[in-house]
Amino acid sequence: MTIQNSVWLGTANLPRYDVLDTDQETDVLVVGGGLIGLTTAIYLQQEGLGVVLLEGGRIGTRTSGNTTGKVTSQHGAIYAGLLDRHGRDKAQQYATANQEAVDGVEELVRRLGIECELSRGPSFVYSTGDTDLAREAEVARELGLPAHPADPAEMGLPITAAAAVRFDDQLLLHPARYLAGLATAFSAAGGRIFEQSRVTDLDGKGDGVEARTAAGRRVVARHAVVATLLPFGTIGGYFARSRPNQSHGIAVQLPVEAPTAMTISADAPTRSTRPWPGGGPSGLIVVGANHETGGQEDTNTSYQSLVDWVDEVWGTKVQPEYRWSAEDYSTPDQLPYVGKAPGSPALIATGMHKWGLSNGTVAAGLLRDTVLGRDNPWSEVFDAGRIGDARSVAKLVQDNLKVGKEFAAGHLRRLLGPGLDHVEVGEGGLFDVDGKTVGAYTDLEGRLHTVVPVCTHLGCPLRWNQGDSTWDCNCHGSRFAPNGAVLDGPATKPLAKPED
Ligand SMILES: Cc1cc2nc3c(=O)[nH]c(=O)nc-3n(C[C@H](O)[C@H](O)[C@H](O)COP(=O)(O)OP(=O)(O)OC[C@H]3O[C@@H](n4cnc5c(N)ncnc54)[C@H](O)[C@@H]3O)c2cc1C
Ligand code: FES
Structure with missing residues (x-):
């Protein structure tokens, strides 16, 4: 289970x-x-x-x-892009600031005596597609990062990759x-x-x-x-x-020893791995399956895509011991x-x-x-x-037009059922009750929770997230529990009840 x-x-x-x-x-x-x-x-x-x-x-x-618990200056393959877009000074600042943060976290852990499974090791970004990792390695090195072109076989990940870049001496910890x-x-x-x-x-x-x-x-x-x-x-x-983006994670036991290094794919779909110390030598954590918060019809498929990837790479059938999701924001x-x-x-x-x-x-x-x-x-x-820059402004306009469309189109979405007696245990969604749209979910104890499925931030319609049992807003990323309590802002108020 x-x-x-x-x-x-x-x-x-x-x-x-x-x-x-x-x-x-x-x-x-x-x-x-x-x-x-x-x-x-x-x-x-x-x-x-x-x-x-x-x-x-x-x-x-x-x-x-x-999170995935990686404290690293290797943020995928970003440095060549940062240099091209923002120039040497800013790319340098970003690189140095993040590399110093790796040491800063370790210093804090040691000074405060925090027990959090801290370890140092290599982190690899690899390409299975067109990403130019030779230039990425070169730029990262020029910026003073501990980056080296690497043989993908060093990763210990049984996949066919065209190229890899290794950052030495990065940090892993138990974030909680x-x-x-x-x-x-x-x-x-x-x-x-x-x-x-x-x-x-x-x-x-x-x-x-x-x-x-x-x-x-x-x-x-x-x-x-x-x-x-x-x-x-x-x-x-x-x-x-900024835009909200949700990722999914699974913790699994492989039939063999798990790779000990951190890895992340440079090409979509993102697959980020790290060892899971609590799971023993075969414990692995995989994070990825990203999509905009509130932008996926069925998030169970996101979790399944991670399981399928593990099954394919290791030729096995795993059942995750844990699965979870979270969101973060990106700027243009x-x-x-x-x-x-x-x-x-x-x-x-x-x-x-x-x-x-x-x-x-x-x-x-x-x-x-x-x-x-x-x-x-x-x-x-x-x-x-x-x-x-101009590219950022264009992206902002595009994002906000999208939000406008979400706002206008929301309640025209297909309603799932004509009445609340159709809400199965463990299921949720939008229902038509006397001509009004009601958000409903029946929990595993059989209790029915109903809400007005309208975000209390700026009024966008909400989508039911079946994989996580939450109400999610695609406009700016607020998330709510089945009973309407705020889980993630920017909203500050719980969802209204249909009877209010
Ligand atoms: C799946 C996933 C994996 C990731 N893995 C990594 C990784 O390996 N390495 C890495 O560097 N980064 C990783 N990140 C990114 C990183 O986790 C985040 O950037 C970081 O945790 C953000 O920290 P935060 O303090 O801003 O947010 P949070 O941890 O969300 O903290 C914000 C807090 O504010 C509270 N809050 C919100 N509104 C209010 C309010 N009105 N009043 C009072 N409190 C409020 C919330 O309840 C919350 O506790 C990952 C992100 C995701 C989604
Ligand atoms: S309307 Fe802004 S988060 Fe929902």
């Missing part, structure tokens, strides 16, 4: 924290308890600042607890244990964390900020860092400047946004392109320096206020 949970969240004890039930004053408010929020909170605390961290759900349980360690160290040193305390509003107040939670509590601070994957609500307009010019959000008192970090363990560690240092008024060498490449 496959467990529907990330292999990390299923094997870590994340600490629990109280709900915020008294108003607070502090130096810095951090909103969001994923990798970026927790790392920023620790960095600021180490500078002697008072920090309050508000988490809408439970710390570490959204994207950061669902890493996050648990960060949170424990932060609170042990006097940091205040509150869970189930979703922030709904954030405004300037005097020289600082005031935030309000869904339960009406207030936090007044000199600075606010919004590290909520995508800034919540409409902060900085980032919802219209492929670089994250980190820093001061336009038109808002908030500092933000978003658009990590599925490389937020390293990019997000860079972001945390940049956010700390912005709060302290210090220069930071990466502020230009991650500039949160940029619009980007």
Whole structure:
């Protein structure tokens, strides 16, 4: 039986924290308890600042607890493209910042004594198609990265690849244990964390900020860092400047020893692998099957495509022990946004392109320096206020036209059934109830959950995600539980009930 949970969240004890039930004053408010929020909170605390961290759900349980756990400067085959598009200076900044982040994470793990299965090893990107990896290796080396052209056979992956690039001495860890360690160290040193305390509003107040939670509590601070994957609500307009993309993961036992190196394909479809220490020598994690959040009719096919790949590569029939999915955001010019959000008192970090363990560690240092008024060498490449080049603007226009179409077309989608007595156990979807569209799901205990399937962010129609039992919004990536609770923003309010 496959467990529907990330292999990390299923094997870590994340600490629990109280709900915020008294108003607070502090130096810095951090909103969001994923990798970026927790790392920023620790960095600021180490500078002697008072920090309050508000988490809408439970710390570490959204994207950061669902990653592949690779901390590497090898982000697929990106460096030749970065150089061509952004020039040498920015490509250099991106490369150096991320390579330093690999060491920065290791330093934090050792200093805080976090037990998170940390190990060093090679990471390979390989091509089974047309990607020019000879140039990628050359550019990456010129940028000072530990990159080498490699024989694909070195990967230990039994596939036929045309070429590969190896980055030496990259890092692997158990992300949920890493996050648990960060949170424990932060609170042990006097940091205040509150869970189930979703922030709904954030405004300037005097020289600082005031935030309000869904339960009406207030936090007044000199600075606010919004590290909520995508800034919540409409902060900085980032919802219209980035796209949400969901990936799927499986943890399996192979019939033979698993490759010990990290690997990732340069060509679509993405297949990213790493060893799964908890699964023993034959344990393997495979992540991929990417698509826009809310953009796939049946996400079970995404999971199946990963299983099929393993079966084909190893000539076997595996049943995953764990399967999970998560989303991350991409920007039109492929670089994250980190820093001061336009038109808002908030500092933000978003658009990590599925490389937020390293990019997000860079972001945390940049956010700390912005709060302290210090220069930071990466502020230009991650500039949160940029619009980007002409190609980026064209991409933005295209993305937003698509969102407009999604908005208009949503309720014309085929309804699944004429009434709620048609909702089978474990199934969900859109139903017609007395001429109204109702979202319904019957859980495994036979309880029926109904919602108004309209996103509370900006009103787009939602799609039922059968593979994960969530309501997903294709417009800007909000995700909701079957009972309507917010799982991922930018939405801050739960779904309405049909009877409201
Ligand atoms: C499947 C997958 C695999 C990946 N693998 C890797 C990898 O191997 N290496 C790598 O470098 N990167 C990887 N990434 C990318 C990386 O995981 C992300 O970029 C990173 O985790 C983002 O961190 P975050 O803190 O911004 O987001 P999150 O971890 O999502 O944290 C945001 C937090 O904010 C909270 N929140 C949201 N709204 C509010 C609100 N209004 N009030 C209070 N709290 C709120 C959420 O509940 C959440 O806990 C992967 C991504 C995916 C999807
Ligand atoms: S996330 Fe913006 S409308 Fe749904």
